[in-house]
Amino acid sequence: MAKTTFWDFIERTFFKVKTPLSAREIWDKANELGITKDFKTTGKTPWGTIASYIYTDMNKNGESSVMIQTSESPTQFILRDLADKIEKMEFKEKKLRKKDCFGYKSVRLII
Numbered sequence: 001m002a003k004t005t006f007w008d009f010i011e012r013t014f015f016k017v018k019t020p021l022s023a024r025e026i027w028d029k030a031n032e033l034g035i036t037k038d039f040k041t042t043g044k045t046p047w048g049t050i051a052s053y054i055y056t057d058m059n060k061n062g063e064s065s066v067m068i069q070t071s072e073s074p075t076q077f078i079l080r081d082l083a084d085k086i087e088k089m090e091f092k093e094k095k096l097r098k099k100d101c102f103g104y105k106s107v108r109l110i111i
Contacts, residue, residue, distance in 0.1 A: 004039040005039075013030045015082070016029075016035075019078070020070040020076035020077060022074050022075055023047040023051035023054065025076075026047065026077075054077050
């Protein structure tokens with residue numbers, strides 16, 4: 001049997017959860033789903049290594065990278081292949097009422 005790599009369980013995790021995750025969430029979700037049971041690491045912060053793999057991929061490959069960043073705070077990622085398939089839940093429009101000098105007006109925010 002082939003050795004499980006970081007990329008193996010990163011991809012398997014995303015194909016199961018189909019939602020953007022931070023590096024720490026990728027590690028935690030992979031453990032929760034039992035994806036890392038065949039994976040051995042000696043590092044104390046495997047989520048740091050996951051982040052390093054993802055950022056290196058994005059910096060080296062640009063628009064053809066395997067991963068894309070979906071948010072900055074918290075920093076979350078998703079597989080490029082899944083990005084188009086995500087439901088538009090993350091991009092719902094919310095209407096807020098904001099007070100201006102003449103009263104209230106509606107403001108639309110994209111989340």
